[in-house]
Amino acid sequence: MKRILTSKERAELIQRHRKERDGRIRDRIKAVLAYDDGYSYSEISRILLLDDETIRRHIDDYQRNEKLKAASDGSNSKLTDNETRDLIDHLREVASLYVKDVCQYVRQKYGKKYSVSRMIKWLHSSNFCYKKAHGVPAKADREK
Numbered sequence: 001m002k003r004i005l006t007s008k009e010r011a012e013l014i015q016r017h018r019k020e021r022d023g024r025i026r027d028r029i030k031a032v033l034a035y036d037d038g039y040s041y042s043e044i045s046r047i048l049l050l051d052d053e054t055i056r057r058h059i060d061d062y063q064r065n066e067k068l069k070a071a072s073d074g075s076n077s078k079l080t081d082n083e084t085r086d087l088i089d090h091l092r093e094v095a096s097l098y099v100k101d102v103c104q105y106v107r108q109k110y111g112k113k114y115s116v117s118r119m120i121k122w123l124h125s126s127n128f129c130y131k132k133a134h135g136v137p138a139k140a141d142r143e144k
Helices: 007-019 023-036 041-048 052-065 081-093 099-110 116-125
Strands: none
Touching (some): 007 023, 023 041, 023 052, 041 052
């Protein structure tokens, strides 16, 4: 078998494997590296405990598009660019405690319906984070 990776690509894949948290992507990287080392599809599938056809697909995806992610980037936003900018400005001014409140605001203002899970993904993609509010004990010392 011929090598499919240059030494630079191989080093980058090894580095990415060390940093990657998603196990599916790590498996894809291991499949590509093992194939480059000369292992057959069946040997790789036996080592990684995956189907032989899955290994073929992972390696073909990498060779064609350098694809390592398991899924697509998801669907497009329902909001237009102007609506997105407007909503981001609104969220920076008014902090919402619940994502369902943001969904309700979007529905009222723009007439577009978002589920809570989809709105959470939109908020993350727009660089917002959510931290659950915690209660403060009744006898807490205000100075501390």
